[in-house]
Amino acid sequence: xxxxxxxxxxxxxxxxxxxxxxxxxxxxxxxxxxxxxxxxxxxxxxxxxxxxxxxxxxxxxxxxxxxxxxxxxxxxxxxxxxxxxxxxxxxxxxxxxxxxxxxxxxxxxxxxxxxxxxxxxxxxxxxxxxxxxxxxxxxxxxxxxxxxxxxxxxxxxxxxxxxxxxxxxxxxxxxxxxxxxxxxxxxxxxxxxxxxxxxxxxxxxxxxxxxxxxxxxxxxxxxxxxxxxxxxxxxxxxxxxxxxxxxxxxxxxxxxxxxxxxxxxxxx
Amino acid sequence: xxxxxxxxxxxxxxxxxxxxxxxxxxxxxxxxxxxxxxxxxxxxxxxxxxxxxxxxxxxxxxxxxxxxxxxxxxxxxxxxxxxxxxxxxxxxxxxxxxxxxxxxxxxxxxxxxxxxxxxxxxxxxxxxxxxxxxxxxxxxxxxxxxxxxxxxxxxxxxxxxxxxxxxxxxxxxxxxxxxxxxxxxxxxxxxxxxxxxxxxxxxxxxxxxxxxxxxxxxxxxxxxxxxxxxxxxxxxxxxxxxxxxxxxxxxxxxxxxxxxxxxxxxxxxxxxxxxxxxxxxxxxxxxxxxxxxxxxxxxxxxxxxxxxxxxxxxxxxxxxxxxxxxxxxxxxxxxxxxxxxxxxxxxxxxxxxxxxxxxxxxxxxxxxxxxxxxxxxxxxxxxxxxxxxxxxxxxxxxxxxxxxxxxxxxxxxx
Ligand SMILES: Nc1ncnc2c1ncn2[C@@H]1O[C@H](COP(=O)(O)OP(=O)(O)OP(=O)(O)O)[C@@H](O)[C@H]1O
Ligand SMILES: [Mg+2]
Numbered sequence: 001x002x003x004x005x006x007x008x009x010x011x012x013x014x015x016x017x018x019x020x021x022x023x024x025x026x027x028x029x030x031x032x033x034x035x036x037x038x039x040x041x042x043x044x045x046x047x048x049x050x051x052x053x054x055x056x057x058x059x060x061x062x063x064x065x066x067x068x069x070x071x072x073x074x075x076x077x078x079x080x081x082x083x084x085x086x087x088x089x090x091x092x093x094x095x096x097x098x099x100x101x102x103x104x105x106x107x108x109x110x111x112x113x114x115x116x117x118x119x120x121x122x123x124x125x126x127x128x129x130x131x132x133x134x135x136x137x138x139x140x141x142x143x144x145x146x147x148x149x150x151x152x153x154x155x156x157x158x159x160x161x162x163x164x165x166x167x168x169x170x171x172x173x174x175x176x177x178x179x180x181x182x183x184x185x186x187x188x189x190x191x192x193x194x195x196x197x198x199x200x201x202x203x204x205x206x207x208x209x210x211x212x213x214x215x216x217x218x219x220x221x222x223x224x225x226x227x228x229x230x231x232x233x234x235x236x237x238x239x240x241x242x243x244x245x246x247x248x249x250x251x252x253x254x255x256x257x258x259x260x261x262x263x264x265x266x267x268x
Numbered sequence: 269x270x271x272x273x274x275x276x277x278x279x280x281x282x283x284x285x286x287x288x289x290x291x292x293x294x295x296x297x298x299x300x301x302x303x304x305x306x307x308x309x310x311x312x313x314x315x316x317x318x319x320x321x322x323x324x325x326x327x328x329x330x331x332x333x334x335x336x337x338x339x340x341x342x343x344x345x346x347x348x349x350x351x352x353x354x355x356x357x358x359x360x361x362x363x364x365x366x367x368x369x370x371x372x373x374x375x376x377x378x379x380x381x382x383x384x385x386x387x388x389x390x391x392x393x394x395x396x397x398x399x400x401x402x403x404x405x406x407x408x409x410x411x412x413x414x415x416x417x418x419x420x421x422x423x424x425x426x427x428x429x430x431x432x433x434x435x436x437x438x439x440x441x442x443x444x445x446x447x448x449x450x451x452x453x454x455x456x457x458x459x460x461x462x463x464x465x466x467x468x469x470x471x472x473x474x475x476x477x478x479x480x481x482x483x484x485x486x487x488x489x490x491x492x493x494x495x496x497x498x499x500x501x502x503x504x505x506x507x508x509x510x511x512x513x514x515x516x517x518x519x520x521x522x523x524x525x526x527x528x529x530x531x532x533x534x535x536x537x538x539x540x541x542x543x544x545x546x547x548x549x550x551x552x553x554x555x556x557x558x559x560x561x562x563x564x565x566x567x568x569x570x571x572x573x574x575x576x577x578x579x580x581x582x583x584x585x586x587x588x589x590x591x592x593x594x595x596x597x598x599x600x601x602x603x604x605x606x607x608x609x610x611x612x613x614x615x616x617x618x619x620x621x622x623x624x625x626x627x628x629x630x631x632x633x634x635x636x637x638x639x640x641x642x643x644x645x646x647x648x649x650x651x652x653x654x655x656x657x658x659x660x661x662x663x664x665x666x667x668x669x670x671x672x673x674x675x676x677x678x679x680x681x682x
Pocket of ligand 1: 052053054059060061079080081082083084085086087088241
């Protein structure tokens with residue numbers, strides 16, 4: 001992990017929901033917005049390409065994608081199957097590297113990062129929410145939520161406290177915390193997964209089809225959770241192909257054949 | 269990843285499927301168990317020899333001649349070999365002993381008073397014969413506990429002061445002491461009488477059957493025994509029926525037999541440890557494949573290559589150490605069974621030898637005590653080290669395979 005990333009300021013704690021979505025914009029708030037604009041974006045990618053080499057030939061999954069996501073933004077990425085959404089998400093999440101193009105994460109260009117540097121970045125700055133939850137089976141909710149702390153040098157004494165706080169912020173009843181992850185409902189599982197994504201107080205939350213495995217009602221609950229996180233000032237990038245889901249976001253990006261088509265704001 | 273995390277993960281993984289864990293470590297258990305069993309028994313044997321012989325007995329040279337040793341020969345030996353502090357002759361006569369109720373065959377050892385001391389023989393009651401008894405060729409006898417049992421029903425019978433009849437003339441002897449012998453000890457079925465008594469009343473001969481020389485501390489008894497034999501052979505004209513052994517030589521021979529035996533066991537154990545290690549590797553590879561998604565998840569949550577390697581290495585080392593722990597326990601239990609078997613065989617052999625009334629002059633070393641297995645801290649440490657090493661060697665490849673997995677691919681793995 002490089003020093004430049006380490007010294008970046010960490011955001012506010014999970015629970016401190018800063019209610020800033022007031023109907024009238026006060027001058028103080030406008031000043032903050034301006035400050036935000038000057039601050040380096042969380043995500044700043046430029047002309048990103050990703051080419052997969054397969055036996056059948058090379059596949060251009062991304063063909064020159066540029067994108068900026070600022071702190072506190074909630075962005076939805078939509079597009080048909082095979083359009084390159086997951087490919088883009090993997091690169092944004094530092095799980096994959098682009099074939100060409102630049103990726104500035106919180107102002108730092110990361111193309112020179114080693115696998116372990118990227119692992120450190122994921123451990124401390126990025127929270128993932130997956131379609132299939134990816135909780136460890138036969139393991140308690142607390143243990144599941146604590147898992148990222150194992151890799152981010154968090155002192156043992158703080159771990160359980162933080163995990164409890166994260167689970168609580170997801171509205172999960174306390175008597176469930178010591179249950180095994182395979183003993184709860186799908187909606188609860190996804191909220192545990194979100195708690196896990198939040199535990200390290202990440203600069204960026206990435207969610208790939210987080211409601212894909214849930215029915216509409218539970219999906220709504222999970223989306224409401226994301227909305228709350230947005231109101232608390234979190235930066236969120238969410239992939240979906242359901243317009244209802246995308247409707248919650250500030251901004252929707254359309255991606256097709258590896259290119260971003262249009263970006264629209266989505267003021268509710 | 270902190271050490272405690274590693275311990276937790278390892279514990280969790282090993283206890284998740286206990287039956288599988290136990291089956292996997294079987295090879296290690298057998299390998300370590302057999303080495304521990306053998307080293308404990310061998311350690312017990314060595315202890316036994318040291319206890320039985322005592323330290324001074326390493327200086328002992330055992331001399332026997334089939335046609336007997338004359339007193340004059342003994343004197344000449346003493347003169348020619350100042351390396352001996354003392355040479356004590358003894359007579360061994362097979363005789364009948366009887367009370368009014370019972371009768372038994374036994375070996376009567378006729379020797380001067382210092383002999384019992386030199387042979388490290390202790391009494392449980394009464395006294396040894398002394399110089400007065402020797403002068404008077406007194407009819408006194410010290411019995412081994414085995415004979416006490418044969419004649420009086422119980423080893424613990426209070427027999428000091430009782431009278432029994434010994435030898436061809438069935439003369440009355442008084443029991444003055446009982447030897448504190450263990451059942452497998454040679455003196456268990458022997459009786460000790462003054463030399464003069466043996467010569468006059470039991471064997472009717474002046475000759476010794478064997479002699480025991482005590483060399484001065486620091487003398488090479490192996491070489492001394494060779495020179496002694498050469499001396500006796502020259503006097504006789506040939507070396508027929510002349511046996512001269514140093515206890516040290518016998519000890520070394522026994523040690524050599526034991527170490528070649530243990531080399532064989534170690535070879536067998538090594539094979540089973542390698543097979544066990546391959547079993548561990550196989551299990552770990554299966555494990556890694558089964559837990560592909562978990563590995564993908566851990567990596568996406570920020571596990572470094574080293575974290576994944578450490579986690580799986582810790583698991584395979586943990587497996588091996590559990591195997592080692594079971595192996596040490598089972599090995600130690602097995603060593604008691606083995607020792608019991610060896611003890612049984614030895615006492616059977618000895619009984620057979622005594623039943624045939626063999627002259628035992630040159631078999632003094634034949635074990636006369638029980639083997640008690642000893643588990644040395646060193647062998648436990650070595651076992652633990654070997655297990656850890658197996659875990660490292662056979663765990664590395666699966667662990668590296670896990671660490672090399674691509675997080676995106678492994679998260680998609682079904
Ligand atoms: N590991 C890979 N190797 C080769 N080709 C790949 C790989 N991953 C993705 N692709 C290809 O890249 C293109 C984009 O895939 P991607 O998974 O990003 O699509 P997506 O938008 O996430 O689709 P979906 O909505 O079905 O999840 C597809 O044509 C896909 O076949
Ligand atoms: Mg996808």
